[in-house]
Each structure stands twice: as C-alpha cells, then as structure tokens.
Amino acid sequence: MNSxxxxxxxxxxxxxxxxxxxxxxxxxxxxxxxxxxxLVWGGGFLKPQMLFxxxxxxxxxxxxxxxxxxxxxxxxIDISVGGVTALVAMVGVMILNGSxxxxxxxxxxxxxxxxxxxxxxxxxxLLIGLAYGLVQGYLIAFLEIQPFIITLAGMFFARGMxxxxxxxxxKAPQDLMDVLQTRIEIPWLGSPNKxxxxxxxxxxxxxVIALVIVLLVFILLRKMQLGRHFYAVGGNRQSALMLGVNxxxxxxxxxxxCGTLAGIAGFVFMMHTGAGNAxxxxxxxxxxIASSIIGGTLLTGGVGNVAGTLFGVLTLSTIKSxxxxxxxxxxxxxxxxxxxxxxxxxxxxxxxxxxxxxGGSR
Amino acid sequence: MENxxxxxxxxxxxxxxxxxxxxxxxxxxxxxxxxxxxGENGAGKSTLIKVLTGVYSMDxxxxxxxxxxxxxxxxxxxxxxxFGISTVYQEITLxxxxxxxxxxxxxxxxxxxxxxxxxxxxxxxxxxxxxIPARPKQQLGSCSLAVQQxxxxxxxxxxxxxxxxxDEPTSSLDENEVEMLFRLMRDLRERGVGIIFVTHFLEQxxxxxxxxxxxxxxxxxxxxxxxxxxxxxxxxxMIGKDLEELSVIKGRDKGADEQAEMLYEAEGLSSSxxxxxxxxxxxxxxxxxxxxxxxxxxxxxxxxxxxDPVTGGKTSIEGKAxxxxxxxxxxxxxxxxxxxxxxxxxxxxxxxxxxxxILALQVIRGIGHPFSRAQAEAFADEYIKALDIKTAxxxxxxxxxxGGNQQKVILARWLLTHPKYxxxDEPTxxxxxxxxxxxxKLVIKLAEEGMGITFISSEIEEMxxxxxxxxxxxxxxxxxELRGDELTQERVMRTIAGGGx
Numbered sequence: 063m064n065s066x067x068x069x070x071x072x073x074x075x076x077x078x079x080x081x082x083x084x085x086x087x088x089x090x091x092x093x094x095x096x097x098x099x100x101l102v103w104g105g106g107f108l109k110p111q112m113l114f115x116x117x118x119x120x121x122x123x124x125x126x127x128x129x130x131x132x133x134x135x136x137x138x139i140d141i142s143v144g145g146v147t148a149l150v151a152m153v154g155v156m157i158l159n160g161s162x163x164x165x166x167x168x169x170x171x172x173x174x175x176x177x178x179x180x181x182x183x184x185x186x187x188l189l190i191g192l193a194y195g196l197v198q199g200y201l202i203a204f205l206e207i208q209p210f211i212i213t214l215a216g217m218f219f220a221r222g223m224x225x226x227x228x229x230x231x232x233k234a235p236q237d238l239m240d241v242l243q244t245r246i247e248i249p250w251l252g253s254p255n256k257x258x259x260x261x262x263x264x265x266x267x268x269x270v271i272a273l274v275i276v277l278l279v280f281i282l283l284r285k286m287q288l289g290r291h292f293y294a295v296g297g298n299r300q301s302a303l304m305l306g307v308n309x310x311x312x313x314x315x316x317x318x319x320c321g322t323l324a325g326i327a328g329f330v331f332m333m334h335t336g337a338g339n340a341x342x343x344x345x346x347x348x349x350x351i352a353s354s355i356i357g358g359t360l361l362t363g364g365v366g367n368v369a370g371t372l373f374g375v376l377t378l379s380t381i382k383s384x385x386x387x388x389x390x391x392x393x394x395x396x397x398x399x400x401x402x403x404x405x406x407x408x409x410x411x412x413x414x415x416x417x418x419x420x421g422g423s424r
Numbered sequence: 425m426e427n428x429x430x431x432x433x434x435x436x437x438x439x440x441x442x443x444x445x446x447x448x449x450x451x452x453x454x455x456x457x458x459x460x461x462x463g464e465n466g467a468g469k470s471t472l473i474k475v476l477t478g479v480y481s482m483d484x485x486x487x488x489x490x491x492x493x494x495x496x497x498x499x500x501x502x503x504x505x506x507f508g509i510s511t512v513y514q515e516i517t518l519x520x521x522x523x524x525x526x527x528x529x530x531x532x533x534x535x536x537x538x539x540x541x542x543x544x545x546x547x548x549x550x551x552x553x554x555x556i557p558a559r560p561k562q563q564l565g566s567c568s569l570a571v572q573q574x575x576x577x578x579x580x581x582x583x584x585x586x587x588x589x590x591d592e593p594t595s596s597l598d599e600n601e602v603e604m605l606f607r608l609m610r611d612l613r614e615r616g617v618g619i620i621f622v623t624h625f626l627e628q629x630x631x632x633x634x635x636x637x638x639x640x641x642x643x644x645x646x647x648x649x650x651x652x653x654x655x656x657x658x659x660x661x662m663i664g665k666d667l668e669e670l671s672v673i674k675g676r677d678k679g680a681d682e683q684a685e686m687l688y689e690a691e692g693l694s695s696s697x698x699x700x701x702x703x704x705x706x707x708x709x710x711x712x713x714x715x716x717x718x719x720x721x722x723x724x725x726x727x728x729x730x731x732d733p734v735t736g737g738k739t740s741i742e743g744k745a746x747x748x749x750x751x752x753x754x755x756x757x758x759x760x761x762x763x764x765x766x767x768x769x770x771x772x773x774x775x776x777x778x779x780x781x782i783l784a785l786q787v788i789r790g791i792g793h794p795f796s797r798a799q800a801e802a803f804a805d806e807y808i809k810a811l812d813i814k815t816a817x818x819x820x821x822x823x824x825x826x827g828g829n830q831q832k833v834i835l836a837r838w839l840l841t842h843p844k845y846x847x848x849d850e851p852t853x854x855x856x857x858x859x860x861x862x863x864x865k866l867v868i869k870l871a872e873e874g875m876g877i878t879f880i881s882s883e884i885e886e887m888x889x890x891x892x893x894x895x896x897x898x899x900x901x902x903x904x905e906l907r908g909d910e911l912t913q914e915r916v917m918r919t920i921a922g923g924g925x
Binding site: 307 | 516518522
C-alpha cells in the first residue's frame with residue numbers, strides 16, 4: 063500500500079516517450095546514411111557545400127513539412143500545400159516582373175523603386191497562404207468535413223489558378239533575383255576547387271528562414287499550450303474535448319499555420335528558382351508527408367516532432383542525392399528508392415512501437 | 425439544511441430524435457455528501473450527467489450552483505469546469521500520448537506557455553498526496569487502466585471543485601483500488617465537496633453514499649437517504665417491479681457427471697497473451713473463469729477462441745482433434761465468443777441491428793453466399809423477439825441502443841450460429857439488473873439444451889449463481905478449481921488471494 067517508499071520518482075530516469083524514440087531513430091539513420099555516402103561515394107559528400115546544397119534546394123520543403131507535421135500531429139492532413147507553394151511562386155514571379163497591373167500601378171502611385179515589388183510579393187505570399195489556411199481550417203474544424211477531401215479540392219484549385227494566371231512559364235527579372243538570391247558565405251566551411259582556391263560554403267536566405275521556422279515550430283510544439291493541444295487533439299479528440307481543450311479552435315489553428323507556412327514556402331521557392339511554372343513543386347505535398355513520416359510523425363496523430371521532420375527532409379533528399387550520385391540518373395530511380403525507404407521506415411516504426419507497447423502495457 | 429445545497433437541477437428535460445431522455449428531472453446535491461445516482465441503463469443517468477457537464481444542452485429546466493445568484497447555462501465541459509463541476513468518466517477521457525502531468529493540467533492552465541517544471545512538480549505532489557503509483561513524466565499510455573483512472577480523478581480533484589461527478593469510476597478497478605478510491609471520496613466529503621456517484625455496483629453505493637436519487641425511463645422516481653432505503657427496495661425502484669428470486673436459476677453440475685459427454689478439451693493451450701493451461705468442458709455444463717482483473721481469465725478464453733495468436737497446445741472438440749488458430753476456425757467448429765470489450769470487439773455501431781445479428785452466421789457461410797433480405801429480416805425478427813431486444817426497428821443502428829440491448833444483439837448474433845460451445849466474457853458488465861437476470865436465465869436454459877457455456881464476470885456472486893464449476897486464476901496461472909460445496913464466496917476469495925488451504 064505504501065507505495066511512496068517503494069519508488070523514488072525523481073531519481074529514476076523516465077523511459078523516453080514514443081516521440082523521442084522515433085526522433086532518435088531518424089537522426090541515427092540520417093547520420094548513418096550521410097556517413098555511408100561520405101565513405102562510399104566520397105567526392106561531393108565530403109564537402110560541407112553538399113549539405114548546404116541539400117538545404118538550399120529543400121528549404122521550401124522543410125517549411126511545408128513543418129506545417130504538415132503540425133497538421134498530422136492533430137490527426138489531420140493537408141495535401142494542398144504543394145499547389146499553394148506553386149501558386150504563390152507564380153504570383154510572386156509575376157509581381158516581380160511587372161505582369162500584374164494593379165501592383166505596377168500601386169508602385170507608381172506610391173513612387174516606389176522596383177525593389178518594393180519584393181515586399182508586394184511577400185505580402186501576397188502571406189495573404190494567399192493565410193487565406194488557404196483560413197478557408198480550409200474553417201471547413202475542416204468547424205464544419206467537420208474530411209480534411210483529405212477539402213485539401214484535395216484546394217490542391218486542384220491552386221493548380222488550376224496557376225494556369226489561369228499564366229499559361230506560359232514566367233521568369234523573374236535578374237536584378238531582383240540577384241537581391242533575392244543573396245547568399246550567406248561561410249568561409250571556414252569552404253573547400254578548395256580544382257585550382258586550389260578556397261570556395262566558401264554558400265547558404266541561401268531561404269535556409270535561414272526555414273531553420274528559424276523549424277525553431278519557432280519546435281517552441282510552439284514544446285512550450286506553448288496550443289502546441290500541447292495539438293498533441294492532445296491528435297491523441298484522442300474526444301478526450302481532449304473532455305479535458306477542456308477547445309478542439310475546434312485547435313484544429314483550425316493547425317490548418318491556419320499550415321496554410322500560412324505553405325505561403326511562406328512558396329516565397330522561399332520563388333527566391334530559390336525565380337521561375338513561375340504550373341509544374342513547380344510537383345508532389346511537394348507528398349514529399350512533405352513522407353518527410354514527416356520519416357521524421358517520426360504518425361499519420362494517426364498525437365505523435366511527432368519537428369526536429370525529426372527537419373531530419374526527415376534531409377534524409378529524403380540525401381537518398382535522392384545518393385541515387386543520382388550512383389549513376390542512376392533517370393528520375394524514376396529516385397521515386398523507387400524513396401518509396402522503398404518510406405516503406406522501410408514505416409515498417410521500422412511500427413515494429414519498434416509494437417515491441418515497446420507489448421512490453422509496456424502487459 | 426437548504427444552506428448546504430451546492431447544486432440544484434429543476435425540471436430538466438432533454439429529447440433526442442425518437443426518445444425523451446429526461447422528463448422534468450430534479451436533482452439536489454448537498455455539501456459534504458456523496459449522492460448516488462441510480463437507474464437502469466437508459467434511465468437517463470448519463471444524459472443527466474452530460475447536461476450537467478455541458479456536453480448536451482438541455483431543452484428545458486434550470487441549474488443553480490452555490491455562490492452564483494442566477495441560474496447558470498453550461499455550454500461546454502470547459503464552462504462546467506469554470507463553475508466548479510468536475511467529472512471523471514467511465515471511459516478514460518485522457519490522452520494516452522501525453523505525459524501523466526500534462527494530462528492532469530492540460531486545458532486548465534492559465535497563460536499561453538507551458539511551464540513543465542512547475543507542472544511536473546505540482547503533479548508529483550498531488551500524485552504522492554493521493555498515493556497514486558504514477559510518475560509525472562511517464563507517458564500515460566504506459567500506465568495500467570486503473571492508474572489512468574486515478575490520474576483522471578487526481579485531475580478532477582485538483583481543480584477547485586464544488587461538485588465532483590464520478591461516472592462509473594470503479595468498473596475497471598480491482599478491490600484494493602476501489603478501497604483506495606473510496607478513501608479518497610470520503611476524504612473529499614470531509615472537505616465539503618459534493619460528490620455525484622454513478623455506479624452499477626449496489627454494494628458500493630451502500631458502502632460510501634449518503635443519498636440516493638433513482639431515475640427510471642428518464643423520469644425521477646425519488647430521492648432517498650441511504651439508511652431509509654434497503655437494497656431490495658432500491659432495486660425494486662430501479663426496475664419498477666419486484667425482483668425475482670435469483671437463487672433458483674443455478675444450473676446442474678454436469679461437469680461432475682462422469683457420463684457427461686466431453687465437448688471441448690485443451691491441453692497446454694497457450695497464446696501470445698496467455699500461459700499454457702489445460703481446460704475442458706462437458707456438454708450442458710456452465711463453468712467460469714474467475715480471478716482479479718488482469719489475472720489472465722479473459723486471455724485464456726481468447727486463446728480458446730483463437731482471438732490472440734495461438735502459440736501451442738492441443739485442442740479437441742467432441743473427441744476429434746482440431747486446430748484453432750483464428751476466430752474463424754473456432755466459429756466453424758461451433759464455438760461462439762462474446763467479447764469483453766463490447767464497443768471494440770462486439771458491436772459494429774453504425775450497422776443496423778439486423779446486420780449485426782446476422783454477421784457471424786454470414787461470416788461462417790462465406791461472403792459469396794449472402795442472405796436474402798427476407799431471410800435476414802426473419803432471423804432478426806426471431807431473435808429480437810426471443811431476447812426481447814428493445815429497438816425502434818431492425819434498421820436502427822446498434823450504436824443508438826442502450827448497453828444492455830447492444831449486449832443482447834451480440835448474444836443473438838452468436839445464438840443464430842447455433843454454437844455447441846459459447847464463451848461469454850463479462851456479458852453483464854454495465855448492464856441493468858433486469859437484463860442481467862434475463863441473461864443469467866438464458867445461460868442456464870441454453871445449458872439445459874446441451875450447450876457448453878463458459879461464463880466470466882467480475883461479480884463473484886453472479887458467477888456463483890450461474891456456474892457449476894469455477895476455474896480460479898491468479899497471475900496468469902490456474903490456481904484452483906472449485907465445484908459443488910466449495911462454491912462459496914469466501915472459498916473463491918481465499919483461492920484468489922492464495923495461501924489459503
């Protein structure tokens with residue numbers, strides 16, 4: 063009866079939670095794979111720039127994946143994010159190259175330099191993302207319509223809108239792109255080129271934005287009441303309601319944040335490519351879902367971690383680089399290996415969780 | 425006297441499509457009293473609780489709470505909490521993926537950020553204070569169900585609550601834990617909390633309660649002090665008629681009869697969840713597995729039915745060796761199994777009564793040979809009548825029936841397959857007294873017709889009434905077998921407890 067004496071609550075180290083366990087697995091696998099790539103393929107993988115290139119190319123994917131992680135933790139899904147990214151990129155590029163009349167007039171009326179177009183593009187990016195989040199969040203959280211269907215519709219809508227805005231691919235003017243593609247140089251991580259000159263490692267601004275977002279989402283999920291409510295709603299929606307969590311508001315916020323992040327991702331994508339095209343960010347939503355899953359987020363909700371998602375994106379893109387480096391340049395090889403890896407990860411996760419819970423709860 | 429009143433509900437009405445769930449019900453709770461809310465399933469207890477906690481909105485009536493001048497309107501569980509009304513539900517309404525500490529504080533902490541340190545410290549103190557064997561940082565899902573329930577109570581107790589509602593809190597607790605909970609309830613009563621206690625266990629009502637309010641068919645029968653209302657009268661008020669004598673329904677001890685034909689035998693049967701055990705049952709015998717919660721009684725019958733992966737052992741039916749590795753094997757060999765977890769393993773809530781009834785027979789027949797509509801209707805009619813299932817129609821989704829009637833539907837499903845051997849795991853849990861008796865009588869009747877029946881119940885008295893042989897389990901092993909004169913409550917308890925000769 064006197065259970066107090068039989069245990070020492072504060073001394074004993076707590077067994078790690080499911081979330082932490084899955085995160086650890088992801089990080090281990092990423093380190094292992096990157097290490098393997100360094101040993102076997104050497105070359106590019108030995109240069110720090112390779113890692114920075116992964117980040118540069120995938121900054122937008124990291125941002126989308128953060129949003130999806132949140133949504134998936136609440137037990138929902140959003141497959142419109144790729145479409146939103148592409149839509150924002152197209153709108154942004156067209157604002158930059160002056161194809162949108164109203165913005166040109168606004169700029170002239172205010173007497174602003176061309177640089178102001180960047181601000182317009184950013185504002186539009188945020189507005190589109192926010193609008194998507196608002197509408198989809200409202201329909202899903204308050205009218206309780208299936209998230210898959212709503213966001214599927216959202217995806218078609220976004221892809222359709224791109225073509226309506228411009229059938230032809232658009233390009234941003236070079237002078238503005240030079241501003242947007244400013245790179246942060248890190249000399250001490252540089253590596254010598256063929257002539258022996260040290261080329262500093264280069265990182266795009268988008269990567270900084272992405273990493274800041276990862277940090278913010280991490281704080282949100284760990285330190286904020288709202289973040290914990292995401293987990294509660296994903297763990298058991300009915301229970302969360304009974305515990306006094308405002309379930310509707312929580313689900314709404316998850317989609318709102320996800321939509322907004324998709325808007326930001328679109329801007330970052332535009333900064334990276336400077337091109338507006340209907341086929342931009344194709345299947346980005348699927349890559350984001352895959353990254354979240356690899357990072358230890360469960361599709362069933364309640365379990366997930368944004369740090370894992372970051373490593374999920376890196377793992378996924380490392381796999382793709384490895385495939386390309388090994389000489390399998392045809393695009394389908396990337397899909398096949400990604401598919402296989404995803405399968406492997408899900409298998410690994412469920413085996414680990416199954417073993418754990420078998421032992422844990424008799 | 426009236427000054428002590430902490431909560432009054434007057435003329436509460438609530439209707440659902442087709443049903444008037446509450447019809448002008450009054451309820452009064454006083455400070456420092458434990459008030460039992462009694463009634464059969466479907467009497468309106470749950471609805472009344474849900475109105476009080478803001479899950480349902482009432483159609484009519486008023487609720488007043490101590491300290492607030494006007495009648496209050498409770499629109500959500502959150503608001504109920506703010507009014508000082510806390511609830512612990514029968515099904516654990518916590519999030520298994522969060523830590524114990526989080527489950528105690530989520531949804532009621534001020535501010536926008538989470539202060540993990542303070543929260544875990546406060547949780548630790550509270551858990552220690554109440555003697556709950558859980559650690560704040562532990563993931564809730566790794567605790568046993570009983571501990572999860574106590575965490576829920578700890579949470580409810582910690583809010584500055586005037587009214588604590590305990591809705592079937594003891595149904596998943598063993599005796600020690602129930603005792604611990606009662607101590608806690610008495611402690612809270614001393615501190616002046618008004619407690620509403622909803623339970624099916626009559627003995628427990630008489631052990632802790634001060635007042636009793638009885639509901640029947642959504643109407644108020646009356647409010648009584650416990651000392652003025654003997655147990656028999658309480659039951660009579662709940663079901664609205666005198667209780668039939670229960671002791672006469674006991675079956676004959678077929679197992680002791682050497683002549684009896686062996687129905688099912690298992691030797692060294694084991695599954696992923698149960699240790700190897702031997703077991704047999706004769707035709708027309710009613711036997712039972714007993715033991716504390718978690719002693720392995722359910723796991724044993726699940727092994728017989730192949731519900732968990734079978735890992736070894738020999739089984740035979742009517743002398744012929746058979747292999748039963750999955751439920752379908754068992755069903756083809758004439759074994760039926762009414763699972764403990766009615767919602768999870770039993771009913772398919774969205775399907776109609778008719779579809780639920782024909783389900784098992786359809787599975788045995790194979791999906792390539794569907795029943796005609798007329799046949800299905802006939803089957804459903806037959807069993808709705810035979811078991812007196814109270815349902816609006818054959819097309820009503822099972823999920824909208826009361827617990828007792830859902831159980832009857834599953835029973836009908838198995839009876840329709842005309843099993844030789846029927847396993848009933850907790851068929852009477854969460855079911856009103858009247859239906860319980862009906863099911864017990866049915867068990868005896870079926871046994872007399874030659875069916876072998878294994879019966880499991882948490883209530884030892886009920887087991888003693890129906891079974892002619894009891895297999896006692898402790899810590900996942902069979903530790904004894906009682907029959908004939910040995911079948912007394914005391915003897916069973918001693919065998920379960922162990923050490924007794």
